[in-house]
């Protein structure tokens with residue numbers, strides 16, 4: 109029995125430490141390289157099999173005498189199987205001379221067992237790591253029994269590759285190192301994939317510049333650094349002024365090439381520590397750091413750099429066979445870590461850039477906090493505007509339209525917004541905002557519906573039943589493909605008489621699609637709806653288009669009516685408009701008539717319809733007493 113134990117122990121002595129070392133190597137490697145966990149599991153199973161096998165042999169040995177050579181054979185077989193895993197494996201002696209490598213090693217490195225036995229693994233070092241790296245590595249193996257990490261090595265064909273390497277020292281019973289076991293995996297491809305993912309996540313694919321995410325990351329780090337150093341940094345937004353034209357006329361390929369050139373130009377002006385990022389389109393951002401502790405000095409430095417950047421852009425760019433000049437609008441904001449957040453700083457630089465654009469392009473502007481207040485105000489108003497219909501804060505006021513004999517011919521419906529905390533918001537403020545946000549579409553529908561509902565309500569009132577109601581229609585609303593259907597539907601829903609509805613459109617509609625505009629107007633006129641051209645004289649009027657538009661009425665803008673009786677310029681313009689309307693057989697109405705003198709002059713010059721404070725301000729239905737207006741009578 110004692111003999112059998114000794115045989116087993118002897119076999120175990122040969123194999124055990126190596127297997128344990130293999131396992132340790134695999135286990136530590138497994139923590140790092142989870143995708144190959146399966147290989148480690150396989151090895152674990154082999155070891156389990158070894159234990160079971162040892163146990164079976166021992167049991168068998170209890171019953172029969174197992175020859176020592178059989179035990180050794182079995183152990184060696186198992187060790188050989190465990191050795192041939194998906195990991196590259198190397199066994200060296202205590203001096204580092206290679207004793208054995210497996211097939212995976214050969215597959216990874218290109219070296220066969222015969223080529224490496226007796227040699228030192230130093231033979232394939234890449235030259236990428238310095239002597240200290242190797243010293244530390246071996247020191248760790250000696251101190252702790254193992255080392256693991258990434259290391260660059262060279263394959264037989266000379267190619268560099270990155271491997272995950274685990275080295276374990278195998279010690280004798282007396283604690284002396286007898287062997288080293290190393291496992292290695294080729295992680296070059298994985299690293300390459302990781303780098304690609306990183307590149308995609310943090311860099312702009314076209315120019316290779318950092319993208320918004322990386323820029324924000326760097327800005328946050330810069331803010332933290334400025335907290336420690338108390339130094340200012342600067343963020344600049346650059347937007348190319350004429351890029352869109354070049355892109356549209358020359359094609360996207362040329363546009364892309366130009367953007368790449370711009371990226372190179374901007375980078376060439378800056379220091380290595382500065383960041384140039386591309387946010388997309390033709391928007392670039394530059395971040396400068398360590399501009400000193402004094403804001404004035406920092407601003408001066410930033411301004412100098414900004415000027416250099418603009419100058420670099422202005423030098424002509426050769427794209428394909430053509431040369432282009434581009435200019436940029438540049439907004440700058442300075443930052444330190446005074447509680448500002450990265451996104452706020454970005455917004456400030458963006459705002460400053462818009463200021464630069466508004467100032468005539470090819471220029472730079474510093475961020476101005478007052479501008480910020482305007483923008484915040486606008487954003488809040490916009491948010492409120494989005495809920496204006498459901499919160500029922502809109503109403504219509506009506507302003508009378510009068511003929512030369514004082515008879516009321518109609519009213520203009522004018523939209524009012526009663527804001528719960530701000531009170532009345534002027535249409536001059538919220539209508540443009542509604543147009544920008546396309547909220548004008550639902551709001552416009554509401555106005556039309558409400559005006560038609562009012563028309564029907566007035567049908568029962570002998571004083572108002574024949575009133576014509578004029579409704580303003582914005583270009584966006586009119587241009588909607590279903591505008592004609594929309595009007596038809598509202599007329600049907602409310603039962604309003606179409607011939608008492610007049611739609612007021614503006615000259616900007618003429619710029620749109622004249623054929624489509626004409627077609628829509630004709631279709632609605634067939635239903636009996638009238639059309640007036642509002643604010644006439646203030647916009648761009650193509651007389652050729654005007655002639656072709658089937659209108660009923662021109663409304664002379666109030667700016668020309670002011671003091672028309674004593675302002676020769678206004679008088680000349682109004683006379684010309686009246687002549688034109690006569691030529692085109694259009695009725696004419698003067699807006700903004702405030703004084704009797706203006707009205708008399710207009711009447712003397714053949715303008716017979718008026719609207720203005722002289723006859724009444726726009727008023728809600730409840731206070732609209734059309735029968736009691738001075739000098740008027742209901743027609």
Ligand SMILES: Nc1nc2c(ncn2[C@@H]2O[C@@H]3COP(=O)(O)O[C@H]4[C@@H](O)[C@H](n5cnc6c(=O)[nH]c(N)nc65)O[C@@H]4COP(=O)(O)O[C@H]3[C@H]2O)c(=O)[nH]1
Pocket residue numbers: 507521522523524534535536539552555580581582642643666699700701702719720721722726
């Ligand atoms: N100084 C002076 N002003 C006079 C006089 N008589 C009338 N007004 C004002 O002149 C504007 C006439 O409307 P608009 O030219 O269509 O100009 C309107 C129109 O373009 C737009 N708007 C108003 N309601 C609507 C609407 O329902 N839809 C659309 N799309 N725009 C609307 O907002 C603009 C401004 O509307 P309001 O502030 O109501 O301003 C109204 C009116 O109150 C006068 O004698 N003197």
